[in-house]
Amino acid sequence: QVQLVESGGGSVQAGGSLRLSCVASTRAYNSACMAWFRQAPGEEREGVATIDFRKTTMYGDSVKDRFTISRDNNKNTLYLQMNSLKPEDTAMYYCALDFWGTCTTDNSNFRYWGQGTQVTISS
Numbered sequence: 001q002v003q004l005v006e007s008g009g010g011s012v013q014a015g016g017s018l019r020l021s022c023v024a025s026t027r028a029y030n031s032a033c034m035a036w037f038r039q040a041p042g043e044e045r046e047g048v049a050t051i052d053f054r055k056t057t058m059y060g061d062s063v064k065d066r067f068t069i070s071r072d073n074n075k076n077t078l079y080l081q082m083n084s085l086k087p088e089d090t091a092m093y094y095c096a097l098d099f100w101g102t103c104t105t106d107n108s109n110f111r112y113w114g115q116g117t118q119v120t121i122s123s
Contacts, residue, residue: 002026002112004095009117016085016121022078022095022114029076033103035110036069036080038091038119047105048093049080060105062088085121092116 008020026032036048049069050058057069068081078095096110 004114006117052103
């Protein structure tokens, strides 16, 4: 069973930055597709960014040029650097992992999910 533990969420003002982290408990981390999703109250889950085992990345349109996804395979850790934050970025952010399927932001069928970390941006 793979466990994912997110951290780094919090409350910041618009224009600020946050860095989320996600530690995965799997020996096969290096071959996994990793992703960040988010969900605001009353909204559908949204794919934020993905990174595959080659470290190829993909971003949702709403976060391009502001967010950066990265992974450290030596530490089994996934990161999301979020800059120029906006109030509309407020949501619960989830880390996800899968070994199958397409590693894209429009695919939410990830097998393993973290518990989420709250990000709140004030104007």
